[in-house]
Amino acid sequence: MHEVGIADVSGYVPAYRLDDYLTRETASSPDVSVPGPDEDAFTLMWESLTGLPRVEAEGPVLLRVPDSDIETRALVAHARSNGVLGEPAAVIPLAPDAGAPDLLALAARLAQPGLGLLVDHRRPAGAGAPATASAAAAVRFGPPRVARVAAVAARHTLTFDRWRTGPAPDQQDARFVEEALVAVEGDALLADLLKAAGRTTADLAGVVVTCGTRLRGARWAKRWEVPSVWQAGGGTGGPGASAAHALLTALDRLRAAGPDGAVAVLDLGWGGGGAVLTAGTDAAEKPAEPAASAARGTKAYGLAAWHGRATEAPGPWTSPAELWREMPALLGPTGYRCSDCGGIGFPRAGVCELCGSFEVADRPLRRTGVVATHSVDHLFDSSDPVQMVVVDLDGGGRFFGQAVRDVPRRLAVGDRVRLVLRRLHTASGLPHYFWKVDLDG
Amino acid sequence: MGEDVVAIGAASTKFGEFFDRGYADLVRDVVRAVTADAGITLADVDAAWLGTAFAYTYSDEGNAGTSLAEPIGMHGRPVTRVAAYCASGLDAIRQAVAALRAHTCDVALVVGAEKMRDVGPRGSLVMQHVNRGHPVLSKGRTAPGIFGLVAERYRAVYGDPRPAMTAVAMKNHAYGELNPRAHFRRAVSAEQVEAAPPLSGPIGLLDACPTTDGAAALVLVRESDSHGRRAAAISGIAMSNDLGYFTANTSSRSDLLGFESTRSAAASAYEQAGVTRPFDEIDVVELHDCFTITEVVNYEDLGLCGKGEGRDLVLSGATGPGGALPVNTSGGLKACGHPIGATGVRMVVDVCDQVWGRAGVRQVPGARTGLAHALGGPGSLACVAVVTDAGPARAAA
Ligand SMILES: [Zn+2]
Numbered sequence: 001m002h003e004v005g006i007a008d009v010s011g012y013v014p015a016y017r018l019d020d021y022l023t024r025e026t027a028s029s030p031d032v033s034v035p036g037p038d039e040d041a042f043t044l045m046w047e048s049l050t051g052l053p054r055v056e057a058e059g060p061v062l063l064r065v066p067d068s069d070i071e072t073r074a075l076v077a078h079a080r081s082n083g084v085l086g087e088p089a090a091v092i093p094l095a096p097d098a099g100a101p102d103l104l105a106l107a108a109r110l111a112q113p114g115l116g117l118l119v120d121h122r123r124p125a126g127a128g129a130p131a132t133a134s135a136a137a138a139v140r141f142g143p144p145r146v147a148r149v150a151a152v153a154a155r156h157t158l159t160f161d162r163w164r165t166g167p168a169p170d171q172q173d174a175r176f177v178e179e180a181l182v183a184v185e186g187d188a189l190l191a192d193l194l195k196a197a198g199r200t201t202a203d204l205a206g207v208v209v210t211c212g213t214r215l216r217g218a219r220w221a222k223r224w225e226v227p228s229v230w231q232a233g234g235g236t237g238g239p240g241a242s243a244a245h246a247l248l249t250a251l252d253r254l255r256a257a258g259p260d261g262a263v264a265v266l267d268l269g270w271g272g273g274g275a276v277l278t279a280g281t282d283a284a285e286k287p288a289e290p291a292a293s294a295a296r297g298t299k300a301y302g303l304a305a306w307h308g309r310a311t312e313a314p315g316p317w318t319s320p321a322e323l324w325r326e327m328p329a330l331l332g333p334t335g336y337r338c339s340d341c342g343g344i345g346f347p348r349a350g351v352c353e354l355c356g357s358f359e360v361a362d363r364p365l366r367r368t369g370v371v372a373t374h375s376v377d378h379l380f381d382s383s384d385p386v387q388m389v390v391v392d393l394d395g396g397g398r399f400f401g402q403a404v405r406d407v408p409r410r411l412a413v414g415d416r417v418r419l420v421l422r423r424l425h426t427a428s429g430l431p432h433y434f435w436k437v438d439l440d441g
Numbered sequence: 442m443g444e445d446v447v448a449i450g451a452a453s454t455k456f457g458e459f460f461d462r463g464y465a466d467l468v469r470d471v472v473r474a475v476t477a478d479a480g481i482t483l484a485d486v487d488a489a490w491l492g493t494a495f496a497y498t499y500s501d502e503g504n505a506g507t508s509l510a511e512p513i514g515m516h517g518r519p520v521t522r523v524a525a526y527c528a529s530g531l532d533a534i535r536q537a538v539a540a541l542r543a544h545t546c547d548v549a550l551v552v553g554a555e556k557m558r559d560v561g562p563r564g565s566l567v568m569q570h571v572n573r574g575h576p577v578l579s580k581g582r583t584a585p586g587i588f589g590l591v592a593e594r595y596r597a598v599y600g601d602p603r604p605a606m607t608a609v610a611m612k613n614h615a616y617g618e619l620n621p622r623a624h625f626r627r628a629v630s631a632e633q634v635e636a637a638p639p640l641s642g643p644i645g646l647l648d649a650c651p652t653t654d655g656a657a658a659l660v661l662v663r664e665s666d667s668h669g670r671r672a673a674a675i676s677g678i679a680m681s682n683d684l685g686y687f688t689a690n691t692s693s694r695s696d697l698l699g700f701e702s703t704r705s706a707a708a709s710a711y712e713q714a715g716v717t718r719p720f721d722e723i724d725v726v727e728l729h730d731c732f733t734i735t736e737v738v739n740y741e742d743l744g745l746c747g748k749g750e751g752r753d754l755v756l757s758g759a760t761g762p763g764g765a766l767p768v769n770t771s772g773g774l775k776a777c778g779h780p781i782g783a784t785g786v787r788m789v790v791d792v793c794d795q796v797w798g799r800a801g802v803r804q805v806p807g808a809r810t811g812l813a814h815a816l817g818g819p820g821s822l823a824c825v826a827v828v829t830d831a832g833p834a835r836a837a838a
Binding site: 315316318322323327330343344345346347349353354372373374375376377378379380385386388390392396397398399400401402412413414424425427432433434 | 592
C-alpha cells in the first residue's frame with residue numbers, strides 16, 4: 001500500500017430529527033439525523049458534493065449509495081448534469097454494507113487518486129425498529145491536506161453475531177455483542193492497525209466505532225487506553241450502516257486534535273475493517289473547520305411527514321424525450337445570455353425574452369439570490385402546504401419553484417436564498433429532481 | 442381601422458352547475474336567445490366564432506367550431522374555435538370584429554361556452570393544473586398560487602392587500618345577489634371572507650371565483666347594417682400576449698405587481714376608442730376578478746387609478762354601487778361565475794345590458810360607455826374591449 005491522502009472533504013447531515021413520539025416508538029436516539037421528505041439518496045450525495053472544489057475530470061469514483069431507488073449510473077448522470085461532479089475516469093460501486101474503512105482501503109490501492117462518496121439515506125423504518133442516522137460524505141483523495149490514511153486493516157471472522165443490515169427476527173442479547181465481540185474483534189483489529197501504522201494507543205485522539213449495538217463509550221476508552229471512543233450515527237443498523245457519519249466524525253475529531261493527531265476508525269461485523277487517519281498538512285496552518293455543514297435549525301420529523309412521504313401522489317406522466325432534451329439545462333441550472341441587450345434569463349431559451357433577439361447563448365446561472373415574492377399554497381397535492389417562491393438570481397435570471405420542505409421558517413420577500421436540488425416526485429418510473437429554494441446560511 | 446362594428450343582440454344562459462344541461466344544450470339555448478334578441482334567424486348568420494378554453498375538461502366538445510355548428514344545425518358556413526385561456530371569449534369577439542371590418546362576413550355570431558362542473562375529481566381544471574404541465578417547471582403551480590405571488594409582492598411593496606381583497610369579495614357578491622344569472626346569489630360578510638379556508642398566500646376560498654357551466658353570445662354587424670336598431674359599438678378591442686405559459690413566473694420583465702398584457706391591451710383598445718381618461722370616460726366595467734387581488738391590480742393595469750392605488754379605490758367605494766365607476770355589476774367572475782370560454786362574451790353581454798338600460802336593479806344610471814377585460818393563463822395574455830352605446834340616439838346625434 002502506498003500512502004494516500006485526503007485532499008478535500010465535504011459532508012452533509014440532514015436537518016430533520018425525530019419528534020418525541022417517533023423517538024419513543026422507534027427506541028431511537030433523539031439526535032439521529034433524518035432526511036426531509038423531499039430528500040433522497042441522490043440529493044444527500046449532491047449536497048455533500050457541493051462542498052468540494054469543482055474539477056473537470058475526476059479519477060475513479062468510489063460510490064456507495066445503498067437504499068436508493070435510482071441506479072448508480074443515473075446518480076452519476078444527474079450529478080454530472082448539474083456540474084457538481086467532473087467526468088469520472090471510472091465508477092466503482094461499493095457493496096451496500098461497505099464501511100468507511102473499506103472505502104479508505106480501496107482508495108489506498110488505486111493507482112490514480114479517486115473520489116469517494118458514502119451516502120446513508122434512511123427513513124424511520126417504523127414497526128419499532130430504531131432509526132439509523134442519515135448523512136453523506138464526499139472525499140477527494142490526493143495530496144494529504146486534510147488527512148493521511150496511515151493504515152488500513154481487515155479481519156473476516158465467523159462470529160454469527162447477527163450484526164446484519166436490518167433487524168434480525170430474533171435479536172440476540174446486545175450485551176453479547178458489546179462485551180464479547182467488540183472486545184475480541186475490536187481489540188485485535190485495533191492492534192493490527194496500530195502495528196501497521198507504527199503507532200501506539202498513546203498517539204490516538206480517539207476511536208470512532210460503528211457496530212450493531214449501542215456502545216458505552218467511556219468503558220471502551222478505558223479498555224483501549226484512548227481519550228475517547230465515539231459512536232457515529234447513533235449506533236445500530238449493522239456493518240457500514242453509518243459509514244458517512246463515521247468518516248465525517250473521524251475527520252472532525254482529527255482536525256480538533258491538531259497537527260499531531262491520529263484517529264482510528266473501526267467498522268465491526270463478521271470481524272471488521274479499520275483504518276488509522278493522521279493529521280494532514282492543513283492541520284498546522286488552518287483553523288479547524290467541521291467537515292459537515294453546521295447544523296442549522298432542525299425540524300421535527302413527525303408521523304405526518306413520515307406518512308405524507310409514504311402516500312405521496314405519483315407525478316404526471318412524463319415524456320422521457322422531454323427529460324432528455326430539457327433536464328440537463330434545468331439541472332445545470334443553465335439560462336441564456338443575450339448578446340444584443342446583455343439580458344440574462346431562465347430557463348434556457350432560443351430567444352431573448354427581454355428584446356426578442358435570437359442571438360442568445362447558454363449561460364450557467366448563479367444559485368443564490370433574493371426572494372422577489374412567494375405564496376404558501378394549500379391547494380397543491382401535498383401532506384403540508386408548500387411555499388412557492390420567485391427568486392431574482394444574483395447576476396441575472398429569475399427562478400420559480402418550491403421552498404425546501406425542511407426550511408426552518410417561511411421565506412419572506414427580500415430573504416437571501418440559495419437553490420438546492422431536491423426530489424419533486426416520481427413519475428413514469430423516473431425520479432424527478434429540480435431546484436428548491438432554501439435560506440442562504 | 443374601418444367602420445365600427447356593433448352588437449345588435451346579446452344573451453347569456455344562467456351561470457351555475459347544471460347537471461341537466463350538456464355543452465350542446467347550453468350552446469343551443471344561448472344561440473336561440475341571442476338570435477331572438479337581435480331579431481334575426483340563424484339563416485341570416487354567415488360566420489361564427491366559438492370561444493372555449495379547455496375542451497378536454499368536460500369531453501371533446503368545444504375543440505373545434507363543429508361543437509357550435511352541430512347543436513344549432515349551422516351548415517355550409519365557417520365556424521371557428523378560438524382558444525386563449527380565460528380570454529377565449531373576448532378574443533373570439535375580436536376575430537369576429539376583424540372579419541366584419543374586412544367585409545369577409547356581414548352578420549357574425551360569437552358564442553363563448555364552457556362546461557366545467559360535470560367532471561371527475563381528477564379531471565377538474567384545478568387538478569389538471571396540479572397534475573399536468575411541465576414535469577418540473579410548473580410543479581407546485583396552481584391558479585391561486587400564481588395570483589398569491591402577486592398578492593405577496595403587493596403586500597411587500599404597497600402594504601397589506603387583505604382589506605381591499607375583502608372589499609372586492611363583498612362588493613362582487615353583493616352584485617351577484619342581485620343578478621338572476623349569477624352562479625352565487627348571496628352576499629358574504631367580511632368575517633366569512635376572512636375566515637374561509639386558505640388557498641394560496643392571502644387568497645382564501647372566498648377570494649376565488651368558482652368553476653362554472655355557462656354560455657353567452659353576441660350578434661355583431663357593421664354599424665351601417667344596424668338600420669337604426671338598438672346597438673352597442675365595439676369601439677376598441679385589443680389583445681396582447683406577454684408572458685409564457687410555463688415560464689410566466691421566471692420572466693424578469695414582470696414587476697409581479699400586475700400584468701403587462703393588460704396594460705398593453707388596454708393602451709391599444711383605449712387608443713382605438715379615443716379614451717384618454719378611462720376613469721372619467723368609462724361608466725361601467727366588467728373586469729377579470731378571478732381572485733380578489735386580481736381585481737385590485739387590474740384597476741391599476743387598466744389605468745383606472747395609479748400604481749399602488751388599487752386598494753384605496755375599492756375601499757373608497759368608487760367601484761361599488763352608486764360609486765363613480767361601478768365595477769363588475771354582474772357579480773364578476775367571483776359571484777357570477779367563470780365558465781372560462783363564456784366569460785369574455787358574458788362580460789360584453791353585461792356591458793350591453795348596462796348601455797341598453799336593461800340591467801334592472803344593478804343598472805348604472807346613464808351608462809353609455811363600458812369596458813370589458815379578461816386575463817388569460819398565468820398573466821400570459823389579456824383582451825380589452827371598449828363598448829359604447831350606438832343606438833338610435835347616437836345615430837340621431
Ligand atoms: Zn436581449
